[in-house]
Amino acid sequence: MPTDLRSLPLDQILRSRKRLRRERSAAPSLRPLRVAVLGGSTTAEVVDLLELVLLSDGFAPAFYQSEYNKFYEDATLDVARVAAFKPDLVWVHTQVLNVSRFPSPGFSEAELEARVAEELGRFQRMWESIQAHVGCQIIQNNFEHPPFPVLGNLDSTAAGGTTRFVYELNRAFARHASADHRLIIHDLNALSARAGHARWFDWERWFSYKILTTPEASWEIAASVASLVAAIRGRAKKCLILDLDNTLWGGVIGDAGIDKLQIGQETPVAEAYSAFQRWCVSLRERGVVLAVCSKNEDAIARSGFAHPDSILKVEHFSAFKANWEPKPDNIRAIAEELNLGLDSLVFVDDNPAERAIVRAQLPMVAVPEVGHEVAHFATIISAGRWFESAAMSPEDLARADAYRANVARVAGQSKFADYGEYLDSLQMTAEIGAFKPVYLERITQLINKTNQFTLTTRRYTHAEIEQIAVDRRYVTLYGRLADTFGDHGLISVIIGRLDGAAVHVDLWLMSCRVLKRDMELAMLDALVAAARAAGAPELRGTYSRTPKNALVAEHYPMLGFSPALPENDPDRSTWTLGVASYAPRNRHIKVN
Amino acid sequence: MDSASIISELTPIFQDVLDLPDLVLVLASSSSTVEGWDSLAHVNLVVAIEKHYKLKFSLGELEGLKNVGEMADLIARKLAKA
Numbered sequence: 001m002p003t004d005l006r007s008l009p010l011d012q013i014l015r016s017r018k019r020l021r022r023e024r025s026a027a028p029s030l031r032p033l034r035v036a037v038l039g040g041s042t043t044a045e046v047v048d049l050l051e052l053v054l055l056s057d058g059f060a061p062a063f064y065q066s067e068y069n070k071f072y073e074d075a076t077l078d079v080a081r082v083a084a085f086k087p088d089l090v091w092v093h094t095q096v097l098n099v100s101r102f103p104s105p106g107f108s109e110a111e112l113e114a115r116v117a118e119e120l121g122r123f124q125r126m127w128e129s130i131q132a133h134v135g136c137q138i139i140q141n142n143f144e145h146p147p148f149p150v151l152g153n154l155d156s157t158a159a160g161g162t163t164r165f166v167y168e169l170n171r172a173f174a175r176h177a178s179a180d181h182r183l184i185i186h187d188l189n190a191l192s193a194r195a196g197h198a199r200w201f202d203w204e205r206w207f208s209y210k211i212l213t214t215p216e217a218s219w220e221i222a223a224s225v226a227s228l229v230a231a232i233r234g235r236a237k238k239c240l241i242l243d244l245d246n247t248l249w250g251g252v253i254g255d256a257g258i259d260k261l262q263i264g265q266e267t268p269v270a271e272a273y274s275a276f277q278r279w280c281v282s283l284r285e286r287g288v289v290l291a292v293c294s295k296n297e298d299a300i301a302r303s304g305f306a307h308p309d310s311i312l313k314v315e316h317f318s319a320f321k322a323n324w325e326p327k328p329d330n331i332r333a334i335a336e337e338l339n340l341g342l343d344s345l346v347f348v349d350d351n352p353a354e355r356a357i358v359r360a361q362l363p364m365v366a367v368p369e370v371g372h373e374v375a376h377f378a379t380i381i382s383a384g385r386w387f388e389s390a391a392m393s394p395e396d397l398a399r400a401d402a403y404r405a406n407v408a409r410v411a412g413q414s415k416f417a418d419y420g421e422y423l424d425s426l427q428m429t430a431e432i433g434a435f436k437p438v439y440l441e442r443i444t445q446l447i448n449k450t451n452q453f454t455l456t457t458r459r460y461t462h463a464e465i466e467q468i469a470v471d472r473r474y475v476t477l478y479g480r481l482a483d484t485f486g487d488h489g490l491i492s493v494i495i496g497r498l499d500g501a502a503v504h505v506d507l508w509l510m511s512c513r514v515l516k517r518d519m520e521l522a523m524l525d526a527l528v529a530a531a532r533a534a535g536a537p538e539l540r541g542t543y544s545r546t547p548k549n550a551l552v553a554e555h556y557p558m559l560g561f562s563p564a565l566p567e568n569d570p571d572r573s574t575w576t577l578g579v580a581s582y583a584p585r586n587r588h589i590k591v592n
Numbered sequence: 593m594d595s596a597s598i599i600s601e602l603t604p605i606f607q608d609v610l611d612l613p614d615l616v617l618v619l620a621s622s623s624s625t626v627e628g629w630d631s632l633a634h635v636n637l638v639v640a641i642e643k644h645y646k647l648k649f650s651l652g653e654l655e656g657l658k659n660v661g662e663m664a665d666l667i668a669r670k671l672a673k674a
Contacts, residue, residue: 014636014639014640015605015609015636015639015643016608016609017636018609018610044632044635045632048632048636204650204651205635208654209635215639
């Protein structure tokens with residue numbers, strides 16, 4: 001099997017495509033596919049590239065191309081010519097320069113609406129004619145933003161703006177397509193935005209050959225349309241197989257243990273792994289099956305998903321292979337278990353050696369060159385366009401209903417009588433408890449980087465924290481907070497030292513990302529409860545001023561503490577609170 | 593760079609783009625003498641040449657070139673200016 005086209009440098013594809021096409025045409029059992037391309041520009045280049053991608057994807061395409069800019073005629077007056085070609089699908093490859101009449105700058109809203117209806121009507125006539133006389137699936141481009149918006153920023157707002165017009169027209173196309181399964185919109189607008197207009201429009205080629213795009217943009221268009229074709233033909237990928245160590249979390253779980261995994265909010269790397277996990281979950285929600293293929297002990301591999309910050313859970317995976325067998329064998333086993341073809345799998349692994357062996361032994365499995373930077377995984381995998389779908393399935397729609405209910409609930413909460421009502425709308429839940437091993441890493445990091453919401457700014461080493469966590473002379477608390485916006489992770493830490501008379505609060509800190517959420521009240525409730533349990537009658541807290549922690553200068557008095565000394569030093573003040581008569585203060589956070 | 597050495601660099605480009613591994617280019621080679629040099633091939637050749645020499649032909653610069661020799665002269669002039 002020839003090398004995967006998508007792994008070749010684009011310049012090489014452009015230069016050697018005639019040979020690449022010749023080699024791929026010789027592949028056995030290609031599926032015939034007839035495509036009529038009705039273009040508003042010279043389509044020879046983009047069709048040339050589309051042919052190459054479709055060949056690589058297992059099709060033997062044949063093309064009809066309209067004469068330059070004769071898309072409208074071919075769809076209407078001369079539709080018999082297109083029908084005679086007997087296409088399996090018609091692609092209307094029109095671009096922003098093919099809009100027939102833009103609004104004029106002085107247009108009213110009503111005039112704009114009429115102009116949109118007029119332009120939409122022109123395309124509607126084409127679609128209806130194609131459906132009546134050719135009767136096949138239509139792929140219709142929407143429009144790029146106008147390259148030269150003469151009204152500047154106003155162009156997107158004014159009824160006479162060309163950008164506004166493209167918004168409205170694209171919206172009208174979308175509404176039309178969502179009601180008609182035989183019309184699929186190819187999102188040229190998003191494609192051009194991702195590429196950037198400077199890399200998209202090629203004015204020399206437009207004036208010279210009537211090709212509107214750069215070779216790079218033509219390639220993007222070809223690859224994008226091919227992915228839609230694959231989706232229409234049921235050839236889209238169905239399963240994402242993921243490695244674990246340094247793919248779904250940072251670190252090697254078998255060496256470092258679950259406590260040292262990089263996942264969650266504590267470091268940039270951990271956040272990036274969380275973002276990638278979240279993206280995997282969203283793929284699953286839209287119907288992509290997830291599987292694990294990892295060199296690990298099964299039990300250890302599974303334990304990684306018990307990490308409190310892991311967004312992915314073991315039950316998200318439809319197949320789970322963690323062992324020491326070669327990955328190609330495991331991938332074959334996954335395909336059998338899930339009853340999927342090898343050509344419907346995408347394999348993601350940070351290890352280039354694993355990617356190479358899978359690519360060599362299972363060339364039909366898509367293996368994106370994801371590199372080893374988790375921050376880029378989603379971008380690189382998305383660029384493969386493997387998980388396109390032509391329409392939402394009934395299952396997809398059922399899920400969409402559930403989302404809709406959620407959206408409605410949130411929308412109902414956009415106005416609040418007071419701050420408390422706002423806090424309630426966040427549906428905050430907290431987990432508060434004594435230090436446990438899985439959190440010690442995060443606790444140490446938070447202690448050593450927090451400078452603002454910290455009463456004493458004391459620093460501790462990891463070893464000291466490990467010691468304190470098991471020392472009965474200390475009261476320790478961590479707090480995690482989640483709300484409708486997501487999980488903020490572990491964001492608050494208290495260390496109290498016990499003597500017979502009091503809990504001395506050596507450390508009280510909180511991450512500033514959860515300021516003004518009343519989390520400090522929930523922590524105080526828990527601290528009082530811990531003091532009572534330890535038989536200490538009062539809390540004693542100290543505020544030590546630093547250049548950065550003025551934020552919490554009034555922390556203790558605001559929580560109802562009294563000065564411990566008649567003349568409290570403002571730079572180092574001590575405060576006490578009796579626990580006997582304390583009533584819980586937190587009203588808005590549900591604590592575990 | 594002179595036109596002769598440019599032609600020797602253009603040869604593998606033409607061979608790749610036209611998928612003619614044995615193609616021999618001479619000064620007089622033109623779209624009427626080289627097999628498969630149609631309008632799409634012309635676009636592809638221009639792209640490949642521009643990328644190879646990291647230059648852009650200006651609008652109209654390629655019009656009226658009669659053969660590979662004239663194209664090589666144009667490239668030589670552009671490279672000398674760059």
